[in-house]
Amino acid sequence: MSLWDMVLQKRVDCGSSGYQAPVMPHFPRSAKGKRSVRKKVEDNQMCAFDLLATVAGNLLSERENSLAQNSLTPCNETGTSNTVAVRDTVTQDQLDKEKPCKLEAFDWLRCTEDLSGPENDLKMQIKHDMKENTSKATSSDPASLCVKSDISDEDPIGGESKLFGASGKIGHAVDTVAERYAMGRPYSSPAGSLECKEDGSKKPQQAERPVAGNVIDRNAPHMYSLSDAMDLDGKTPALVSSDSSFEVPLYRKNIPCNSSFPKQDECMDLPMDKDGDENSSGCTHPTVVTNKASRLQRIGDRRIRKLLASKFWKVSPTMLQDDVEQKPALRGKRMCYTRQRTQRSSFKRRKLFYNCSVSASDGGIYNEGVSNIHEKGRIKLETNDLHATWFGANGAPSSTTGQKPCCELPDYHVKLSIKSFKVPELVIEIPETATVGSLKRTVSEAVTAILGGGLRIGVLLQGKKVRHDNKTLRQAGISQGDKLDNLGFTLEPNPGQAPAPLTGSEDPHFLGLGCAPEPLPLARIPPTAPATKDQGVSDASPQPMPTCPESDHDSVYSPADASSPEKTTANSLALVAVPPMNVEALAMVPLRSKPKRPEAAQRRVRRPFSVAEVEALVQAVENLGTGRWRDVKLCAFENANHRTYVDLKDKWKTLVHTARISPQQRRGEPVPQVLLDRVLTAHAYWSQHQAKLQLKPPPSAEICQLL
DNA sequence: GTTAGGG
């Protein structure tokens, strides 16, 4: 399995299996004097790649001490003049086995050093890093980089620069973008340790282990193993703070005209220097990536591969008991990542992560009776919206190596770059005492974790969503330069999870039984088209129109029916069937650490009714009438724990309202007109029915007859 | 605990 496969796998597993985009509540600044330093990373113009690269660089630098010196060697394999290969003491044999991965132009133009404001050392440090990096980078200005990839031994990396052809599928372009982030994974801290056993005793002596606060300290005298690094992850109390954004500076990516999924990890190397931190921040020019291919390095990378392969991490609280002091916030939540193939654990890990993240601003609400000693100095980082724009179109076909034209038509390539790719609603917690390196690392992990499957990328063209992944760029009008300026990317919750029936995460069978009518007054109600696939809906939302079981059927509506086709629309995400799972475990939506303070009864997470639910509701009301919400609940939503009868009543209310207003005034996911018509009909019927009852209560004789 | 209705 190639690295790409693994990443993809992860995306698929996490993506279409019910993971919901985290909704990070924006915590108001604690009023209790728990002074959390709010800081805008946005100001720092840091970019995710910087972070990733930095993290990688840090990890590498730790190892570097024991590595032989590297040397830069012209990379002749590609035949491109401006390429440079980085190699070290490995044998030529080894090198030959690996194809170079070529990064075609890495521009770091967005490196504005707007770091004014000496609020804290962190900021200054970042600034420092950036400067250093800039100066370094300017020395060399390769148009492209040829980087030896040591990520995968088995899967040589294709040496071609990929191009986004005008005919490239949007989905592919999007995935390429996502991939870009996903690729950061192996370098980002996260990687767990396969060696990490449940019992902490096997761990290296504490003295040798990095601890929170000096995590990626490059000055550390020893080399950390990945498992050590892992621990650090667990230890870094997440944290938190203000609006920040991480920008991806003009990353230019060409989309290949054949839209098939890249099987390989193409050009996945992140720019990193041996000086992790120094190299971290944006610079105006590409930085040569030094990939150490030493044996040691390889071991590490192999390990990373394993880590990737394992994809999911099981969190064990039994670990790291020795470190409770440093991580009060995580007490009882110690994370031990062991190989684990269940998705659940994957989500669990994230859940934990976010749990840690969220509470910080509150000075330790979320910990179970954990002391607050370390709460005082925390830095809060948040990222908001994400957007990106395409690079201006360039009609010139790719001139890079080995690009095979795949279309008959003149194939113009769309050159695009992504500027400021912000991650929405991501909250990161980190202690004030943490190092810059650990900050970067934490952010890196958060970003990659989210992009690893929790979110998908959406494409906006002139403000409009481009939904059809199968359209070519040309068809979608993305190939024309003038429009490219209005092109953007968004992060979206994974469709496999969206408002779909699965939202009833508490229970897949949100519709208990088929709304069997008790009195059957509705026999006369126009049996409105049984869930005809309304174009409006099918177009706007992938959800199928589930048919509520007929009254005389005892069938059970299962969202699985609805979700499976839905997944198929998820296109790239639906490559692998996702096994059923405990959705509840995945419902990390709230991200609100169990509020230990009852006074702050938080508002429930908004969960819009899916069309399927509306359908079920309408069906039930048709049968049961209005005013019997408890019955409606029991009948149609018995297993949808998140839908109370009050919810159903409210929804009906809004449905009636919606049905009465013009379609233009309606918001949210469009409800099929057919359904709305049924709503009006049923509402009218039952209103009249009630009125009749009030005016003319059934004669006692009738009651007797009934009895 | 349910229902109805305002916010």
Add this chain to the structure above:
DNA sequence: CCCTAAC
């Protein structure tokens, strides 16, 4: 969705 009066 929340809140709450009314039952």
